[in-house]
Amino acid sequence: MNKIDELAQAFTYLAELLEIKGEVRFKVNAYERAAELIRAIGDEIFEKDNVKELRQFPGIGEGIAKKILEFKETGTISKLEELKTEVPIALISLLQVPNLGPKRAKLIYEELGVQNIDELREAAETGKLAELRGLGPKAEQNILEGIDHIENISGRMLLHKAYEIQRDICSLMSEALPGLLINPAGSLRRMKETIGDIDLLVGCENSRLVMETFLSLPITRRVIAKGDTKSSIMTAAGLQVDLRVVKPEQYGAALQYFTGSQAHNIRVREIARKSGLKVNEYGVFTVKDNRCIAAEDEAGVYAALDMAFPKPEMRENQGEIEAAIEDRLPALLELADIKGDLHSHSDWSDGRDDLEGMRAAAEARGYRYLAITDHAMKLKIAGGLERERLIEQVHAIRELNARGDSPVVLLTGSELNIDNDGDVDYDEELLSLLDVTIASIHGGLRQPREKITKRIIKAIRNPDVKIIGHPTGRLIGQRAPYDIDLRAIMRAAAETGTALELNSFPDRLDLKDENLRQARDLGAKVSLGTDSHRSNQLEFMFYGVAMARRAWLEIDDVLNTMGLDGLLEWLWAGRKKA
Ligand SMILES: [Zn+2]
Ligand SMILES: [Zn+2]
Incomplete structure (x- = not known):
């Protein structure tokens, strides 16, 4: 966990512990919100040296600013340490479990005497949780999933962190050895939302030279393993990177093999067997006389099996094998298909940059x-815009657009x-000034499932x-x-023609991949x-x-692949425009 995550986590913790102690709601909310703000602001928060500077971030008040400074100096927050001594340690450990929440954690602790996560799992698996007042089998299932969740995430990092490190290493390696054949493999190449270790694959005759270069990269803190064809390092950020070198003429087969997923590769080998072939990291071979018929290029490996080329992101054995055999793979969305960004914050609320700065960055992206x-208004703590301010902003935006520069x-x-x-901020008149209306x-x-689901569906039905x-x-x-009942939400969204967001902030990626596919299917x-x-x-x-x-989304599944005119028509359909 990096420093920012730790700081944010400390505030989340504060909120939860206060809630357990029965603190008033608005104080709990303030700390929850602070955690979100800190994540949104990022490292810049540590560049500030006093309360006054910190308070310039919208939503950071004096009390929170002081705690941030204290954390910067001491690595913790005394109020938090104090609370930790007041709340039983068992309860604190239960709080790690998502889907549990402070109230339920307290109930389970008090009623069942559960002391740690293993005991919590046991209680859930033996149906003891479901018997507690206000919990039931559904909640029990959720808690079990929450336990799985923390057990899965530990030791993994977010995709964007892994991706950036990979990009740095690949460019350093290519600088040192121009023209080097190098790619990420494994879950990173498939772009999974979290990554365990970073796997890199190089195709080069001179593996000794590659290894020397790799092990002496400035990013290396410690060499974990050193071999002729495979070495591992620990980076300064505490991440493990494994690099493997293969012969260039076998690079395609190796890339296919090490990209996985395992489930995908098992199916690929089955397909091969049916045609009297075998596939491994060295190539595609005939079983009869062990003749290599493909190896150098990855698409060639699939072609040798009479399959179209499935993009790495699809290789999860979710139907891509069948689609590749029948040559009906989708034309996946590309970054270049995106015509604009539909969710951003400026310095009018809790963002850092002004309208022109945001526009310049959008221009740089084409x-x-x-x-x-x-x-909006009701989120005061994030600098939500009062009515008059919003009208002012609309005018500022129109003026900027009118300059035509x-x-x-x-x-x-x-x-x-x-x-x-389930209602939203602002009246109809004000909403009629806004092109893009996101409700979150x-x-x-x-809140309970029915309640939150109902709130969201009411928002969906709001024209x-x-x-x-x-x-x-x-x-x-x-x-x-x-x-929430996601299927019900997706159905309602499909019915009213309301879009569901794929929030692309790296900590969120929400909706996630399998939900996106569900949404599209519905x-x-x-x-x-x-x-x-x-x-x-x-x-x-x-x-x-x-x-x-x-x-598997394609261009037509996504709102902001539309041109400006088409998008505006879509955004204003069924609404009153001022
Ligand atoms: Zn936002
Ligand atoms: Zn939001």
Whole structure:
């Protein structure tokens, strides 16, 4: 976990412990919100040296600023340490489990005397949790999933971190050895949302030279293993990178083999066997006389098996084998298909950059449009825009657009809050000024399933809401999704023509790949937005597109592949425009 995650985690912890102690709701909320803000701001928060500077971030008040400084100096927050001594350690350990929440943790601890996660699992598996008042079998199942979740995530890192390190290493290696054949393999090449170790594959005759270069990279902290064809290092950031060298003429076969997934490769080998062939990391061979018929290039491996080439993101044995055999693989969404970003924050609410800065970054990406969707009124703590401020912003955006000095058109918008009754901020008149209306849940995250589902569906049925933001609310490895009936939400969205967001902020990736595919199958449109809080975060679109590709999405499944005119027509369909 990096420093920012640790800091954010400390605030989440504060909120949970206060809730267990029965603290008033608004204090709990303030710390929950602080955790989110810290994640959105990122490392910059540690560049500030005093309360005054920190308070310049919208939403950071004095109390929170002081705690941030304290954390910076001491690595912890005394209030948190204090609370930890007041709350039983068993309860603290239970809090790690997503889907559990402080109230339930307390109940389970008090009623069943559960002391740790192993005992919690046991209680769930023997049906003891379901018997507790207010829990039931569904909650028990959720808690079990939560336990699986923490056990799966530990020792893994978010995709974007792994991807960036891989990119750095590949470019350093290519600088040292121009023209080097090098690629990521494994789950990183398949762009899974979290990655264990980083696997790299090189094709080169001179493996000694490759290894020397690799082991002396400045990024290396420690050499874990050193061999002729495979070596492993630990990076300064504490991540393991394995690099393997194969002969260039076998590179395609090796890349296919080491990309996986295992389930995909098992199927590939079955297909081969039926044609009297065998496939391994060295090539495709005839069983009869062990003759190599493909090895150098990866597409050639599939072609030798009479298969079309499935993109790495698809190789999870989710139907891609059959589709490749029948030559009906989808034309996956490409980053270049994205015409603009539909979710961003500026310095009008809790973002860092001004409208022009955001627009310049969109222009640098070759976009045609960028939606400015600052927080709405009711999210005061994130600098949500009061009525008058929003009108002012709409005018500022129109003025900028009218100057005509950029190919990028800024779209007016708002990230509205779905309140406890499923209503959103602002009146109809004000909404009629906004091109892009996202509605998200920012409070009441732990309400019962029926209640949250109902709130979201009511927002979907609101004609002035066109996109549902981060629909499940998960933070990968840190917060489980809300307990909602996603299928019902997807059906409602398909029915009303409301888009569901693929929030491409790396900690969120929400909806996730399998849900995206479900949404598409049920006929709901998907909207890609980065939720940028600074201009350079527009680059997170890359990871959103990767998730979309894992979900087999094509250009027509995605809202912001439309040109400007088409998009505006879609956004205003069935709404009153001022
Ligand atoms: Zn949001
Ligand atoms: Zn947002």
